[in-house]
Amino acid sequence: MALALSIESAELLELFLWKKAEDANTEKVKEELADIFSFAFLLAEKYGFDVKEIVLDKIKNNGEKYPVDKSKGTAKKYDEL
Ligand SMILES: [Mg+2]
Incomplete structure (x- = not known):
């Protein structure tokens, strides 16, 4: 399904x-x-993931990796900020 x-x-x-x-x-x-959503949801289901939970977790993690005061207006990766 990932393919x-x-x-x-x-x-x-x-x-x-x-x-x-x-x-x-x-x-x-x-x-x-x-098509993309169909396969993404099927893949999430296969692993028993709660889609809302994993998306919110990822948004939270991104917010921590990319604080607005350091990352706004730049395309640098978190380890280059
Ligand atoms: Mg297609």
Whole structure:
């Protein structure tokens, strides 16, 4: 399922290849996002993860790794801040 998720993500990227983001076909973007969410939720289910819990945990961890006063306006990784 992780492979399928990666492939579907690549299909989403392909919709933006060589064009401005606003020129991507929104119906196809919607379809690829649906594919991505489907595989992501299936993968989470396989491991017994609570999707809301793991997303909130990750947001909390990111907030700790990337404090706003140090990371706002920069693309540096947390170990370079
Ligand atoms: Mg697809």
